[in-house]
Amino acid sequence: MHNPSKKSSEPHSLSLSFELFNEIGIVAQLARSKLTDQLPEGLMSSHFGVLNHLIRIGDGPTPMKLASAFQVPKTTMTHTLKGLVANQLVDIKPCSEDGRSKRVWITDAGHQLRQQTIANMGPELAGLLNNIPDQQLQTMIKNLTTIRQQLDANRGS
Amino acid sequence: MHNPSKKSSEPHSLSLSFELFNEIGIVAQLARSKLTDQLPEGLMSSHFGVLNHLIRIGDGPTPMKLASAFQVPKTTMTHTLKGLVANQLVDIKPCSEDGRSKRVWITDAGHQLRQQTIANMGPELAGLLNNIPDQQLQTMIKNLTTIRQQLDANRGS
DNA sequence: GTTATATGGTGCGATATCGCACTAAATAAC
DNA sequence: GTTATTTAGTGCGATATCGCACCATATAAC
Numbered sequence: 001m002h003n004p005s006k007k008s009s010e011p012h013s014l015s016l017s018f019e020l021f022n023e024i025g026i027v028a029q030l031a032r033s034k035l036t037d038q039l040p041e042g043l044m045s046s047h048f049g050v051l052n053h054l055i056r057i058g059d060g061p062t063p064m065k066l067a068s069a070f071q072v073p074k075t076t077m078t079h080t081l082k083g084l085v086a087n088q089l090v091d092i093k094p095c096s097e098d099g100r101s102k103r104v105w106i107t108d109a110g111h112q113l114r115q116q117t118i119a120n121m122g123p124e125l126a127g128l129l130n131n132i133p134d135q136q137l138q139t140m141i142k143n144l145t146t147i148r149q150q151l152d153a154n155r156g157s
Numbered sequence: 158m159h160n161p162s163k164k165s166s167e168p169h170s171l172s173l174s175f176e177l178f179n180e181i182g183i184v185a186q187l188a189r190s191k192l193t194d195q196l197p198e199g200l201m202s203s204h205f206g207v208l209n210h211l212i213r214i215g216d217g218p219t220p221m222k223l224a225s226a227f228q229v230p231k232t233t234m235t236h237t238l239k240g241l242v243a244n245q246l247v248d249i250k251p252c253s254e255d256g257r258s259k260r261v262w263i264t265d266a267g268h269q270l271r272q273q274t275i276a277n278m279g280p281e282l283a284g285l286l287n288n289i290p291d292q293q294l295q296t297m298i299k300n301l302t303t304i305r306q307q308l309d310a311n312r313g314s
Numbered sequence: 315g316t317t318a319t320a321t322g323g324t325g326c327g328a329t330a331t332c333g334c335a336c337t338a339a340a341t342a343a344c
Numbered sequence: 345g346t347t348a349t350t351t352a353g354t355g356c357g358a359t360a361t362c363g364c365a366c367c368a369t370a371t372a373a374c
């Protein structure tokens with residue numbers, strides 16, 4: 001499968017590149033489906049994504065920051081946050097420094113839901129990765145992060 | 158970053174597993190956004206996904222096969238195919254062997270659109286992967302395929 | 315055969331996502 | 345200061361996605 005004649009500085013074949021993104025898309029779809037099943041009625045993967053982001057990156061971002069992080073339109077984030085507020089999983093307060101902006105804070109219930117979901121799904125997800133050596137897992141995460149950052153960088157182009 | 162004390166047969170840490178799927182989800186979202194921008198008005202990544210699948214896997218699957226492949230509800234695939242038919246990118250004909258089923262065939266226009274889209278996006282996607290050695294790319298695809306197959310296997314659970 | 319069950323596909327209503335237009339506030343130009 | 349431009353957020357209409365109910369056909373049970 002590996003082509004030893006190819007130098008690492010050469011571009012990858014288009015088909016191979018496409019195949020990678022294709023696999024990424026399918027796995028993401030399958031994982032999203034499983035995640036949605038785990039969440040309480042009325043909550044989607046998008047809601048969980050925001051909660052997870054608030055814990056991972058830190059509390060108090062503006063809705064615009066969140067929309068940018070997930071690369072979704074502002075209106076989509078407005079709608080997602082509306083659902084989170086309705087379920088009392090986040091609080092939204094006006095930004096004292098910028099009258100246009102608001103800031104998003106996760107509630108205790110939000111924190112708890114995120115913890116519970118990870119506890120519920122974690123073992124199953126980890127099970128899927130059992131056949132993958134730890135080093136390869138680390139490498140995958142590193143490479144995916146690199147790809148994400150590059151995609152993030154030229155999002156306007 | 159690598160933990161040499163961990164045996165490969167031990168389960169990965171929950172946080173690491175979650176981080177992997179998180180990165181997969183974000184990259185997929187970003188790539189989907191780019192793909193949608195490339196497609197003509199009225200077509201989404203879901204439409205392209207079907208066209209790509211028909212070329213990759215082969216012509217003539219039933220809608221149910223397609224829904225299963227992408228792990229989306231039947232109704233979603235019905236809707237997606239309706240859009241493809243409306244744009245004359247696929248043909249749907251009744252299945253001669255099973256009166257309940259139909260079969261999906263890609264048209265010349267569909268084939269052409271898929272080719273054109275790959276030509277448009279391919280270089281950009283490949284560029285994102287330039288920093289990744291070819292062998293790591295191969296390994297990523299292999300592991301993602303493994304994960305997908307396992308997710309596919311126990312989709313009912 | 316007849317009946318029960320399983321499967322492929324669709325219609326319909328509810329929610330999610332998105333593009334466009336708009337308001338309010340901040341920033342820049344002058 | 346006044347005006348023009350940019351930016352954050354929302355309302356609204358259109359499409360996408362999904363769960364549920366339903367029909368048609370195929371398969372299994374008998």
